[in-house]
Amino acid sequence: MKTKLNAVLLMLGLFVASQTVTAQESQIFIDVGTAQVKRSLLALPPLQYVGTQTTNLKHIEAGQNLFGVIKNNLDVSNFFTFINPAAYLEDPNKVGIKPAPGAPNGFSFAKWKTLSTDFLIRGAYQVIGNETNLEIYVYHVPTAKVILGKMYKAPVTEYRRLAHTFANDLSVALTGKKGMYFSKIVASRQMGRVGGNKEIFVMDWDGANLKQISSHSSISISPAWSTKGDKIAYTAFAFHKAQKTRNPDLFIYDLRTGRRQLVSYRKGMNSGAAFIPGDSHLLLTLSQRGNPDIYKMSASGVDLVALTNGPNRAMNVEPAVSPDGRRVAFSSDRAGNPKIYIMNIDGSSPRPLTFAGKYNSSPAWSPDGKTIAFAGYEKDHFDIFTISVEGGNLKRLTDARKPNGRASNNESPSWSPDGRNILFSSDRTGKTQLYIVSPDGSNERPITRDSYNWEKPKWSPFLD
């Protein structure tokens, strides 16, 4: 009896042990970690002209203009890599814009799949009178599904708006978020010779529709958008008749009404404006006490509150308000070389953010508030860097050289409202022009291509 009982207990023990291992080891989890990110292969054949006037050059040109803006928009999104048209396995002009066999003479999904195409965009247009009609589809090739199909109508002259609308719709279809295609850029441009006057200009994000908004015949610099995108603050060396001298005063220009207001003309520097969300107040740098310090001020120029005061006669400049309006990044030389600091919006708890490099300036918050871009000086030039708000993940985004082989200066970063690009100025061609780069340092491209010098660009918030 005792032997049998021992056998029972032994079996029971083995059973329990085996169950324990199985139950526990079946709960093995592995976190795979952050995925690599890659661009999707996009086939974008030219738009088909389906009108009757096949030899009408104006109609052909309208299609080419529309296609060019669409392609540029999609390229800047950083979502896609375009498939070289020479590799297409079917002539897009000889098949329709809808797939076979559903559509007669439709295109073949199989041929695009063979090219590992992720997305195919097929569009057709016609011009009726002064109006462009565009029918366009975006197909997800692996699943053979339409993810966007729309018909657009717009005056022929509004082709840019039409293209931006389509790109925006595609961004929403893919990500649920709109793109920056209707946003604008403001920057200071040197009007003539080096050392001459500078005026403030507004343009579309791609450099089109240039518009001058200041004409002080003096130095106008450091423009900044209001958070609603309807006003621009900037500093101009205005002439004070009583003192018979020029002073860097702060102006606010209303883009809707064209009205200009002088809001701060305190003795010394009145510059580096940055609106606080809501636009009732802004931060700026004043040097009325001798040293440049950061102040909070109402948009009408009153209710002045100092946020910094030295220490030790230190310079505190270039305030940048976080998207949630709770923190301020700025540059200061309080610890020696100028570095980036972050403090609360009331000026409390300043802490250094950057330690590397000799001179860090021009902080700019990413729209999600997680990353700060800045210009860092090393050896003999500035480059654009990003760093997380916690102080890690420091990355260099630019390292372009001039034609003579010397390093170029890349300065004044500003994020696009969708956070997919960073705008900056660079003298890599000899002239200081405006460029954009993706936050991973890829896809650098010029925005301006002229003979002027541009500086201190700022990207607008969403304007649509």
Next chain:
Amino acid sequence: MTDPFSRNIAVSLGLHGALVLIVFFQATLIPRHPLDLRNAIRVDVVDLPRKLEALPEPASEPPAPTPAPPVAEAPPPDPTPKPSVETKTKPQERPDLKNAQSAALNKLKRLSALERMKQQVQEKKTAEAARAAKPDNVVRGNQVSAGNSLSGLERIDFDRYLDELKVKVNSNLSVPQWLAESDLRAQVVVQIDDRGFVIKRTIKKSSNNEVFDAKVLEAIDASSPMPPPPARLRGVLATSGITFNFPN
């Protein structure tokens, strides 16, 4: 007997004693300004980093058409992933209930199993409470649930194996840029045979995004064969599998 030498020694000792007393009283009785470290400056002499090489992008020239997909060496995965439904195995009915000893054994087993389940529930609650108490209670990779009996060299082997799996699957995981900002997550249960080949992969928790789920399964398929599991885990991985968490 006070020769000059002894007198000088006595004077010296007296003066030194007085000096010690002065220092002592100054240090203990006279208040001093504390050393203020708040304005201390951290100075790291470091250079700014170089620009990173861009990640390899798919070439704008597409790959040459391939007439047929390469034949996989591994057993083909289940073409229609079925939802993971846990099915309880029906206890085998034993018609020969001839001896009471067998019945008692079964009863003991059930009681023991019940006790074990209670214990596991308790352990799970304790572990969850401990995790919740931590500031960062995100489940990390390479973790075995609480109560694993592996230890010592076996544990090291086990962790090393999980690391190898993680690295392999991660290296095959890529998502499109337009999905990168979406907070998509999926869980896949993967069964692995003794040689490391994926026998079956099932989406346990979908991201509700068709493309992301497909990319996750592509990563698993591309990772097969995985490293052969340690002997101890072979049966378990082939039957119960491993759950891969895919954070995006």
